[in-house]
Amino acid sequence: MINFQSFHGRVTMIEDFFVQSNGEQLGCYKLMSVQNRYGSLVKFVISPDTYFVNHVMVKIGDIVTGFYDANAPTPMIFPPQFRAIVMAKNTPYQKVKVGYFNRQLVSSDNKLKLNISQSTRIILKNDQTFTKNPANHNLIVVYGFTTMSIPAQTTPYKIIVMC
Template sequence: MANYSTVYGNVGSVTPFHTTVSDHSCSLLISVNTQSMGQINFVVSPQTFVLEQHTFGPGEPIIAIYDTSVPVPLIYPPQYQAVVLAQNSFGYRAALNYFDEDLLSVDQTMKLNIPSDGSTQVLLVNGQNFTYNPGDHYLFILYMSDSMNSSTEVTPRKIIVFCYPDE
């Protein structure tokens, strides 16, 4: 099972990603400056989910999530394949994890509390409303750090449900 890590920082640069001189791929390299880890580069491919299809520019606050189980080149600065990117103008915290039908993450570090008042947006990756229990899916969640009610309970502001073709 995938294990995701979240990075918070500011975009340093956005450049085309080339593996050869004649490469005209559809990938980008986003350099992110972080307080805790310095510079980190993220390869953004057509398969990367970008929340609200935001176009990033230098200086913007960003959330980047990558899969720690994917092999990476041993280079500096480190370079990871981005799985999810989101603009972070409001100082959100984020997570990508598999949540069971009770909305408990598979690593049991987070339990989601979804209020019945509709204050939490639950969307599909295409931006459409998801009207069922989002459990039993991989979920990308955005929440405010002050929404931690206990050591594990989180009230997200937004949930993106990742469905797979056989669902």
């Protein structure tokens, strides 16, 4: 099971990150440096499989949240370098949560419960409609306001199912 963690901050650098495959250097990867308000720095490896919420283009100066698997092996270097699974650019009135949601649509950290409405778009990463129940899946949830309860409840704008 993926242990989704996140890091939130301002993009300070984006550069090519070369990965060798069969002796060839592939230019399909980027290394994105993100610094939070406390000065901590993380480098995200952006691969062709990294999902960008709303398919936005990220540039230096943007505020983003990178989601990664805390259980995945990482090199013992400073600053830490994580393989980004999902990247979300800050957007007013929009929050993003990535994680596993159980059959009651409660996140594995018990911080968010989803109340799906007819207006909630439920799609796959390739933007095709997901026709089953999104429960018991890893989800990318795009939402706005929440209740003050524990867990907080929301009616999401969009749910992306990560099959």
